[in-house]
Amino acid sequence: MKVLGLTVLFLLIAVNEARVFEKCELARLLKSHGLDGYRGYALANWVCLAYYESSYNSRAVGPRNSDGSRDYGIFQINSRWWCSNGQGTTSNGCNKSCSSFTNDDISDDIECAKRVVRDPNKMDAWYGWKNNCKGKNLSKWTSGCGV
Ligand SMILES: *[C@@H]1O[C@H](CO)[C@@H](O)[C@H](O)[C@H]1NC(C)=O
Ligand SMILES: *[C@@H]1O[C@H](CO)[C@@H](O)[C@H](O)[C@H]1NC(C)=O
Numbered sequence: 299m300k301v302l303g304l305t306v307l308f309l310l311i312a313v314n315e316a317r318v319f320e321k322c323e324l325a326r327l328l329k330s331h332g333l334d335g336y337r338g339y340a341l342a343n344w345v346c347l348a349y350y351e352s353s354y355n356s357r358a359v360g361p362r363n364s365d366g367s368r369d370y371g372i373f374q375i376n377s378r379w380w381c382s383n384g385q386g387t388t389s390n391g392c393n394k395s396c397s398s399f400t401n402d403d404i405s406d407d408i409e410c411a412k413r414v415v416r417d418p419n420k421m422d423a424w425y426g427w428k429n430n431c432k433g434k435n436l437s438k439w440t441s442g443c444g445v
C-alpha cells in the first residue's frame with residue numbers, strides 16, 4: 299500500500315499548505331495590528347471582509363478580473379492598483395510583489411489593507427465587504443472571541 303501511503307502524505311501536505319485562519323484567531327491578529335477602529339472601521343468589518351474576500355485563506359488567488367488583474371491573499375489585494383505580479387500595468391500603491399500577499403505572514407497584507415482603506419473609496423474598494431458587510435449588524439464576526 300505504498301501508493302496509498304504516498305497519496306495520504308500528499309493530501310496532508312496539500313491541506314497543510316492552505317493557511318486558513320479560524321475566525322477568532324484572525325480577529326485577534328487583526329486587532330493586534332491595529333485594525334480595530336482603523337479609519338473608523340470596527341474590527342468586525344475587517345473579519346467580515348476577509349471572510350467574503352478569501353474565506354480566511356491567506357493563500358487565496360482570485361480568478362482573472364476583466365482588466366486582466368488578479369486579487370491576492372486574505373484581503374484579495376488587486377494587482378492593478380496595489381501590488382505587482384509582473385503582468386500588465388500596476389500602480390503598485392503598496393510597493394509590493396503580489397506574492398507577498400499569498401504567504402502565511404499577513405503583517406504586510408494588513409499594512410497594504412490600511413493603505414487601501416486610506417483611499418477615498420475606503421472599504422467600498424472591496425465588493426465582498428460592500429455587498430455583504432456594509433451596514434449590517436456585524437456582531438457575529440467577533441462574537442465569542444474576547445476581543
Ligand atoms: C519599495 O520597496 C523597495 C524594497 O522592496 C524599496 O527599496 C523602495 O525604496 C520602495 N519604494 C518606495 C517608493 O517606497
Ligand atoms: C446585533 O445582533 C446581536 C446578536 O444577534 C444583538 O444582540 C444586537 O443587539 C444587535 N445589535 C444591533 C445594533 O442591532
Ligand SMILES: [Ca+2]
Pocket residue numbers: 398399400401402403404405406407
Ligand atoms: Ca504576506
